[in-house]
Amino acid sequence: MRILASLQVRLPPSRLFAPTCPTRLKSFKPLFTSPNSDLPLDGDDDPDMTDPVKLAFARAEAYKRQKLQAQSQKLEASLSGNGGSNAALENPSSSANQGSRASQVSAPKGKPPEAEIIVGDPTKFENIRRRGEEPEKDDGETEAYRPKVKTWGVFPRPMNISKTYGGGKVIRPGDILETKEDKEAKEQRSRELVTAYKSKMGLDVDPKLIAECQKSLKDGNELMDRGRLNQALPFFEKVMKDMVFESELHGRAALQWSICLDSLQRSSEAKVMYKKLQNHPNPDVNTKARHFTFSFEAMEFMKVKSSYLSRTTGYEMYFDSFVDNKEAYTSAKTETKEAGETQILPYVVFLVSPLFVILLIAVRKSFML
Structure with a gap:
């Protein structure tokens, strides 16, 4: 207790x-x-x-x-x-529930690292300045001046343009601009350039040969207008053989020759010449050649194999069977119209006859006086 x-x-x-x-x-x-x-x-x-x-x-x-x-x-x-x-x-x-948070945290901050990719032979890029490299300093002794600002003057040019191209001179009245030898050399160079241009464009051809080619081109065009295409081809080929490609006569003859081939179902040869004439110096010739070339492209786009239309469609025999040995029936309205005109003619003569009688009496009285 x-x-x-x-x-x-x-x-x-x-x-x-x-x-x-x-x-x-x-x-x-x-x-x-x-x-x-x-x-x-x-x-x-x-x-x-x-x-x-x-x-x-x-x-x-x-x-x-x-x-x-x-x-x-x-x-x-x-x-x-x-x-x-x-x-x-x-x-x-936790990774499943915080997926969005993980994507935000895992994203790298700032700009991504820069990478340089060189494709091809690296020896061909020796003169190209890569990223991070400092530009070459101009020591003043190089012949070309490379501007730093990327404008229209970015292309290299001489350091002293006046010295390179003969400028920077002070010419006083009476001074000689150039020596006699330099002047003759320039004139000779100009003559050579003019001669080369005329030879290329077919301007230095003999006038007789030009006249013959013009006549051949005219004869070929006349035969072509008459529909004699096979006979016109040799005339055009003669002009094409005697004249250079850049000349106007050659271009016009080649264009007509191509049209003849196209009409004769030789479209493949004509198509090649049309493409070639697109680069002709004559504007009229190259414009027409482009039009014909476009027509071939349109045919290919529309899935058309040929531009030739056959004159016989194959249905003539069916239509001829309805015409042979058959009478021509006219319309009832046409017959009624002709009958009405026939009935009206007597009434017209009856009404006009008094006028003729009066006219006859007047003529007789005039002679009696």
């Missing part, structure tokens, strides 16, 4: 099981299962917070924030290389 009397029974405080929660949440640390957690505990908070609903919402919000912070710290650690693969294996749900 003495032992029982000495025991003192102490009841727990009445507020031990009462829910309490702070009204203000401060910064939270990562959530771990340890006694150092910042979750609100009993006896450390405001005693006025006793609503169980508010307590549940506060705890849920605190847990959610701490969980997100813990996941972000693990993700950053995995990206920086500190046990990234192990963290992903330990918590696979």
